[in-house]
Amino acid sequence: MLWPALRALSHGELTSDQLQWLLGTLHLEETPRTEGPGAAKSIANCSFTDAAGTRLVLDLARTGESGWVFTLFYAGSRPAASVVEDHRVLFRGVVEQLGLMLVEITPAATADEVLVTPPQSPGTPESDFGAHWDLPFDELERVWPRLGLREDAPREVKEVKIRELMRTLAWSAAPAKLRRQAEEFLSSD
Secondary structure, eight states: OOEEEEEEEEEOOOOHHHHHHHHHHTTOBSSOOOSSTTGGGEEEEEEEEOTTOOEEEEEEEEETTTEEEEEEEEESSOOOHHHHHHHHHHHHHHHHHTTOEEEEEESOSSGGGSOOOOOOOTTOOOOHHHHSOOOOOOSHHHHGGGGTOOTTSOHHHHHHHHHHHHTSGGGGGSOHHHHHHHHHHHHOO
């Protein structure tokens, strides 16, 4: 089974020449991936092995008319952090070179890689998550996974995610201890 190690979502139009440049730059074959999550949206991929012998798959998928998803998958052992970071640099480079808008990278390493939903307009119903407090936690460390973050996520990424949570209607129903911990986290360095 393939598991995503890194995923970059971007948005923008590409010409056929740009798409060919992208496929060549990433050494992708115009064959859709047939295994792992999101295979139905795949348009090109390549398989290779890292220095530790881990099978990796680099994939390009489409989402909608102008969404592009770059994913590094692995089978077996998780690839080394350096392999993931090399692909983060690669993904960011091709997104920038092609003039695409970076939407998010998962897992995020910097604040600009975090997808932040715009604040709800007054009178607009919030999502279930935003409308009521459904997190049974009063410890900030237990909230990170529910926000899609690992405990070791970079501080700037955690700041963006906790600020986003604090903008929801549900935040007023969060336990006082948790609200205090969030404020202390944001005010400390």
